[in-house]
Amino acid sequence: MNTGDIAHLMDTDGVTALGDYSAVVPVSPIAVVSPRNHADCVAIVQWANREGVSLVCRAGGTGTTGGALPITANTVVVTMRHMNRVIAMDESAATITVEPGVILAHIHDYVEGVGLFYPPDPASLAICTIGGNVMENAGGPRALKYGVTRNYVLGLKGVWGSGESFAYGGQCRKNVAGYDMIGLLTGSEGTLGIITEITLALRPKPRVIREMIVGYASSDDAVAALRNGMQQGVMPSTAEFMVDDCVAASLAYLGVSALFERHPAYVIWQVDGFTEADVEAQLARIVASSNYAGCMPMDTPERSEHVWSIRRSVSLGFTKMAGKKYSEDIVVPVSQLSATMLALADLAHESGIRVVGYGHLGDGNIHVNILKMGASDADWDRYAPDVVTSVMALAMRYGGSLSGEHGIGVTKKPYMGMQFTSNDLRVFAGIKSVVDPQGIMNPHKAIYDNDYKLR
Amino acid sequence: MNTGDIAHLMDTDGVTALGDYSAVVPVSPIAVVSPRNHADCVAIVQWANREGVSLVCRAGGTGTTGGALPITANTVVVTMRHMNRVIAMDESAATITVEPGVILAHIHDYVEGVGLFYPPDPASLAICTIGGNVMENAGGPRALKYGVTRNYVLGLKGVWGSGESFAYGGQCRKNVAGYDMIGLLTGSEGTLGIITEITLALRPKPRVIREMIVGYASSDDAVAALRNGMQQGVMPSTAEFMVDDCVAASLAYLGVSALFERHPAYVIWQVDGFTEADVEAQLARIVASSNYAGCMPMDTPERSEHVWSIRRSVSLGFTKMAGKKYSEDIVVPVSQLSATMLALADLAHESGIRVVGYGHLGDGNIHVNILKMGASDADWDRYAPDVVTSVMALAMRYGGSLSGEHGIGVTKKPYMGMQFTSNDLRVFAGIKSVVDPQGIMNPHKAIYDNDYKLR
Numbered sequence: 001m002n003t004g005d006i007a008h009l010m011d012t013d014g015v016t017a018l019g020d021y022s023a024v025v026p027v028s029p030i031a032v033v034s035p036r037n038h039a040d041c042v043a044i045v046q047w048a049n050r051e052g053v054s055l056v057c058r059a060g061g062t063g064t065t066g067g068a069l070p071i072t073a074n075t076v077v078v079t080m081r082h083m084n085r086v087i088a089m090d091e092s093a094a095t096i097t098v099e100p101g102v103i104l105a106h107i108h109d110y111v112e113g114v115g116l117f118y119p120p121d122p123a124s125l126a127i128c129t130i131g132g133n134v135m136e137n138a139g140g141p142r143a144l145k146y147g148v149t150r151n152y153v154l155g156l157k158g159v160w161g162s163g164e165s166f167a168y169g170g171q172c173r174k175n176v177a178g179y180d181m182i183g184l185l186t187g188s189e190g191t192l193g194i195i196t197e198i199t200l201a202l203r204p205k206p207r208v209i210r211e212m213i214v215g216y217a218s219s220d221d222a223v224a225a226l227r228n229g230m231q232q233g234v235m236p237s238t239a240e241f242m243v244d245d246c247v248a249a250s251l252a253y254l255g256v257s258a259l260f261e262r263h264p265a266y267v268i269w270q271v272d273g274f275t276e277a278d279v280e281a282q283l284a285r286i287v288a289s290s291n292y293a294g295c296m297p298m299d300t301p302e303r304s305e306h307v308w309s310i311r312r313s314v315s316l317g318f319t320k321m322a323g324k325k326y327s328e329d330i331v332v333p334v335s336q337l338s339a340t341m342l343a344l345a346d347l348a349h350e351s352g353i354r355v356v357g358y359g360h361l362g363d364g365n366i367h368v369n370i371l372k373m374g375a376s377d378a379d380w381d382r383y384a385p386d387v388v389t390s391v392m393a394l395a396m397r398y399g400g401s402l403s404g405e406h407g408i409g410v411t412k413k414p415y416m417g418m419q420f421t422s423n424d425l426r427v428f429a430g431i432k433s434v435v436d437p438q439g440i441m442n443p444h445k446a447i448y449d450n451d452y453k454l455r
Numbered sequence: 456m457n458t459g460d461i462a463h464l465m466d467t468d469g470v471t472a473l474g475d476y477s478a479v480v481p482v483s484p485i486a487v488v489s490p491r492n493h494a495d496c497v498a499i500v501q502w503a504n505r506e507g508v509s510l511v512c513r514a515g516g517t518g519t520t521g522g523a524l525p526i527t528a529n530t531v532v533v534t535m536r537h538m539n540r541v542i543a544m545d546e547s548a549a550t551i552t553v554e555p556g557v558i559l560a561h562i563h564d565y566v567e568g569v570g571l572f573y574p575p576d577p578a579s580l581a582i583c584t585i586g587g588n589v590m591e592n593a594g595g596p597r598a599l600k601y602g603v604t605r606n607y608v609l610g611l612k613g614v615w616g617s618g619e620s621f622a623y624g625g626q627c628r629k630n631v632a633g634y635d636m637i638g639l640l641t642g643s644e645g646t647l648g649i650i651t652e653i654t655l656a657l658r659p660k661p662r663v664i665r666e667m668i669v670g671y672a673s674s675d676d677a678v679a680a681l682r683n684g685m686q687q688g689v690m691p692s693t694a695e696f697m698v699d700d701c702v703a704a705s706l707a708y709l710g711v712s713a714l715f716e717r718h719p720a721y722v723i724w725q726v727d728g729f730t731e732a733d734v735e736a737q738l739a740r741i742v743a744s745s746n747y748a749g750c751m752p753m754d755t756p757e758r759s760e761h762v763w764s765i766r767r768s769v770s771l772g773f774t775k776m777a778g779k780k781y782s783e784d785i786v787v788p789v790s791q792l793s794a795t796m797l798a799l800a801d802l803a804h805e806s807g808i809r810v811v812g813y814g815h816l817g818d819g820n821i822h823v824n825i826l827k828m829g830a831s832d833a834d835w836d837r838y839a840p841d842v843v844t845s846v847m848a849l850a851m852r853y854g855g856s857l858s859g860e861h862g863i864g865v866t867k868k869p870y871m872g873m874q875f876t877s878n879d880l881r882v883f884a885g886i887k888s889v890v891d892p893q894g895i896m897n898p899h900k901a902i903y904d905n906d907y908k909l910r
Binding site: 090091092093094095114115116136137139143144147148150151160164166168169170171172173174175176177178179180181183184186187188203204205206207223224226227229230231232233234235273274275277278281282331332333334335336360362363364365399400401402403404405406407408412416419420421423424427428430431433434435446447 | 547569591599602627634635638641643660682684690728729737787857878882
């Protein structure tokens with residue numbers, strides 16, 4: 001390999017582990033490069049086009065679908081670990097401009113220091129980067145009130161797979177000139193180009209936050225609370241949904257007892273706003289707006305940490321309980337959430353495999369855990385993939401989508417033909433060809449898969 | 456022309472006037488067709504491809520940049536006047552699904568009847584349609600708090616210019632599978648295909664709204680109020696900005712006197728929310744957060760209507776005062792708003808032409824009026840186009856965009872090369888080719904113009 005004019009960007013220390021949070025086994029890259037700036041990224045992409053090498057960008061490495069892993073031969077990994085500067089904050093415009101390698105939590109802290117707020121809050125916020133957030137269009141619990149990453153990206157600079165630079169948008173909060181290239185890039189999972197600079201819109205930081213965990217006899221009652229509350233003017237910032245199996249698994253993992261009464265289902269309600277009385281009135285209204293079985297205000301640091309530690313430990317709890325599991329993040333219309341939860345439970349397999357869901361009530365985003373439980377290793381290997389396929393088919397049946405926030409990456413490619421027509425997949429491939437004619441950017445990810453039979 | 460299988464869709468009554476709110480002179484179409492449903496639209500597009508005919512969609516006809524007008528020979532106008540049904544509302548999912556010809560105000564009334572809320576509110580809301588809103592990515596005063604049309608479009612069905620049908624998204628509030636085709640279509644100004652069904656996300660209807668008009672000694676003080684207020688936790692729903700010239704022109708047009716003290720600049724602040732005390736506290740906080748010269752609460756129907764009638768009449772007032780005018784809708788970062796306002800005034804031409812701006816403070820979207828005033832007819836025709844070009848150049852200088860909400864259409868095509876590189880324009884054209892290979896959808900609009908010298 002002739003590294004030519006990018007020889008000085010070769011990264012021989014620091015990046016040895018190239019995994020992520022998926023079960024995908026990466027192929028060893030032929031090299032790792034660490035650009036320092038936009039010009040370096042342009043040089044890398046132009047070099048890759050000349051040499052016929054594929055590029056895979058990575059930053060935090062917290063992906064759950066293998067999107068940032070090299071999976072083909074002759075691939076160079078581009079790590080963003082040196083592009084981690086805050087470039088500028090503009091308090092009057094309420095914007096911040098950053099490089100893609102900045103850790104999300106750092107952005108949160110930075111802007112909250114001056115009373116501003118960047119809402120997206122994926123669970124990995126302490127270690128994931130804003131570049132990865134943009135590439136996956138990351139969400140998080142606060143998406144219910146505040147929307148996802150796409151709603152906050154005002155400007156993107158970078159380089160297309162073709163080697164041409166781009167700079168779309170900037171600090172303007174409205175912009176309808178030309179096609180929406182920022183929307184196209186956000187959520188494109190690294191398949192179109194490399195992002196080198198990101199400008200984000202900020203909002204006022206909420207002055208007051210109040211939380212409560214409420215138990216329900218059924219998920220129907222939880223959905224009714226959200227519907228009735230919203231129709232009475234309440235906009236919760238967060239509505240995290242768990243069934244009691246989730247709580248049981250978490251408690252066992254944590255080795256603690258619940259401080260709240262146990263019920264079949266729960267919602268962790270959070271309301272934020274300007275004045276205490278207003279926020280408390282909203283929280284009281286949404287709780288009172290449907291039948292509930294019990295509730296515990298999360299009004300002390302101990303109670304709040306207790307509940308959130310249970311919510312955070314659900315996935316680890318299931319792993320410990322089940323031995324092995326797959327995690328998916330389908331999304332369905334909120335009105336189909338109860339039916340979907342029941343149908344998921346029905347996917348339990350005679351081999352012992354069980355299926356349980358939890359997640360973001362307000363946007364119907366269900367984290368589906370497929371649990372090995374009593375199944376033998378042989379049965380798990382044999383039947384689990386079919387159960388995953390059934391989960392995806394179920395999302396389709398209820399008018400849903402394969403992914404709410406984790407992306408398609410490698411692991412969900414086989415199901416793309418369930419959600420999209422063959423023409424849709426041709427359109428995706430055609431758009432990629434316009435900006436990445438040699439197909440060097442993150443090949444065989446996200447947008448299509450020839451192995452799956454198209455409808 | 457062989458109308459073949461779309462003969463029954465020919466519309467010979469009802470559509471005689473095909474203008475809009477721009478000064479563009481349309482070319483007479485060879486026919487007008489009125490589809491009733493998705494299948495009709497597919498038939499029309501497939502017929503147009505076979506016959507080599509161009510298609511221009513129109514609905515409300517309220518565009519200001521000529522985007523929905525036929526401008527080339529051999530064009531058929533597709534009117535959405537019969538596709539105006541509300542298909543479904545889902546209160547649990549908080550979504551509404553409509554055909555593109557539904558009037559925006561009808562959607563507002565429909566969803567507010569059950570306590571829900573569709574925020575985008577362009578000035579033409581009583582007569583514009585949701586299909587046009589999606590095609591232009593319409594905004595409005597409430598965009599400051601609530602965002603623009605794109606933030607609410609969850610699902611789109613339609614037909615690409617190729618004749619292939621599509622159905623992206625649906626009722627899900629998150630969705631990251633595949634490229635963001637909904638984002639690409641929203642704001643595409645009818646250049647990619649025909650939309651036949653739209654699903655919108657809804658929010659809780661605010662229970663309380665409070666408004667106040669505040670006078671400032673300068674636009675700097677107004678910008679400071681927004682910045683300081685947001686950093687103290689206030690999120691206004693609306694912040695409409697006017698200089699005193701706007702108020703003077705409106706008052707003269709309306710033939711009334713101001714109920715409020717006159718000052719160099721004004722902001723109409725609006726805050727909405729759940730409880731009266733909270734909303735009033737937010738409004739008081741943002742007013743107190745910077746130097747202000749005077750204020751009048753809009754606390755009676757008379758006062759509110761007085762102020763809003765002045766705001767609504769600014770454009771008509773300038774037309775009456777100036778004789779002729781051009782209206783543009785540039786957008787700049789909020790931090791550049793004061794400098795932009797000063798620079799706009801400096802564009803006044805020795806011939807007598809004057810330039811004045813007003814608009815949406817919170818998102819830097821300035822409605823720039825270029826006024827004939829003392830200029831002779833000959834000087835107006837000779838110099839006004841150069842002044843418009845200078846306005847666009849000024850937007851670029853301050854990091855802005857050619858359009859915040861009106862789109863590019865026909866009238867702003869000549870300036871696209873100021874904001875985009877030649878490669879950007881090739882990418883736009885390439886993307887259009889993927890879904891509209893024969894280029895039949897709204898040709899020569901919105902995305903590129905070969906006449907303008909590219910940077």
